[in-house]
Amino acid sequence: MQYQVLLSLWSLVAGLCMAITNDNLLQRSRKSSDNIIELTDGNYQRILGTGRNAWIMVFLTSSSPQIGCATCIEAADEYKLLAKSWFKDHPEGVSTAGEEEASLFFAISDLKDSKIPETFSFYGLEHVPKFFLFGPGGNIREYETIELMSGGGMERVLGLVSDIKKSTNIPDFNIYQPMNWSLISIVAFTTFCISYMFKRHYELTTKILSxxxxxxxxxxxxxxxxxxxxxxxxxxxxxxxxxxxxxxxxxxxxxxxxxxxxxxxxxxxxxxxxxxxxxxxxxxxxxxxxxxxxxxxxxxxxxxxxxxxxxxxxxxxxxxxxxxxxxxxxxxxxxxxxxxxxxx
Missing domain, CATH: 1.20.1300 (3 helical TM bundles of succinate and fumarate reductases)
Incomplete structure (x- = not known):
């Protein structure tokens, strides 16, 4: 009986020691400018398969030109927008807007060359891209597959956000599109130049535009x-x-x-x-x-x-x-x- 109690206590302590904290996930996220954790052969089991109190969305993709996955390349930029938008409103990766506090982090496993990542073999992937959503707890084999919409761009990003909200019960997930400052600057400069030329040199400008x-x-x-x-x-x-x-x-x-x-x-x-x-x-x-x-x-x-x-x-x-x-x-x-x- 004593041995069973000791074994249970040992299992509990070992589980707590191996568990990955939200602070650890946050530190890993901040290593990337996109706030996305890179899954490698050496860390994916610890991140996905040990006790944690956070949701983790995983993007399994391939940026290798040899694979030639056009959808992967399109979805990669959309996934970055997803992660950046989340961390803009939630710098710590934590939402308190719902009934319960919820943490969400983003990870990626990318087939970049001929070497196939262990995550691909572990989940038996035959094609990419794939989106997996892992709930709190740390069971590496329990996840929800989020279907990728056929249409790209903002429509697909909003579709992913909608699926995440339904699964995690996180209500405050907003998307922030980056401003195209280069286009705005060009339009403003061109407008200024044309207006100035019309005001100062009307005849010359009219002749040029004709x-x-x-x-x-x-x-x-x-x-x-x-x-x-x-x-x-x-x-x-x-x-x-x-x-x-x-x-x-x-x-x-x-x-x-x-x-x-x-x-x-x-x-x-x-x-x-x-x-x-x-x-x-x-x-x-x-x-x-x-x-x-x-x-x-x-x-x-x-x-x-x-x-x-x-x-x-x-x-x-x-x-x-x-x-x-x-x-x-x-x-x-x-x-x-x-x-x-x-x-x-």
């Missing part, structure tokens, strides 16, 4: 921006670029024709701009040069030379465009011959 080439450039730039996927990036909140297995930058999401990094917009924008400039050069610049050198010995050389230069530019930029199509969609049937292959 120039057809100016509006042609503006609308060409706008068209190129939209073709490059700027609006897609704005709506989905795409990340700038990816990181490869060896830590190198990844500019394109392979095999993902419906998703992209923000840097893809910049690259395709440059290619479309170069292609447009080369076509305009063939149509307008070559005849102008021919007319300028008309009647001289250089007329034929200038016409042929400029035509060849612009034609090569068209080919080079279009080849770059089709190369991107091949990366995004391997079955793309219309690749152009790469100039470098001629010298192999």
């Amino acid at each position: 120039m057809r080439p100016l509006w042609a450039l503006v609308w060409t730039f706008f068209t190129i921006l939209m073709l490059g996927g700027y609006m897609f990036n704005l709506i989905r909140g795409s990340q700038l670029a990816g990181v490869g297995e060896n830590g190198d930058l990844v500019y394109f999401l392979p095999n993902q024709s419906s998703s992209q990094f923000r840097i893809e917009t910049q690259i395709t924008g440059v290619i479309y701009s170069g292609l447009a400039a080369a076509v305009v050069g063939l149509v307008l610049a070559v005849p102008k040069l021919k007319s300028y050198y008309k009647g001289t010995s250089k007329s034929t050389i200038v016409e042929v030379g400029s035509s060849v230069v612009f034609a090569i530019m068209v080919y080079a930029f279009f080849a770059g465009l089709t190369s991107i199509y091949e990366i995004k969609q391997p079955g793309y049937p219309y690749p152009l011959t790469k100039v470098s292959s001629l010298f192999k």
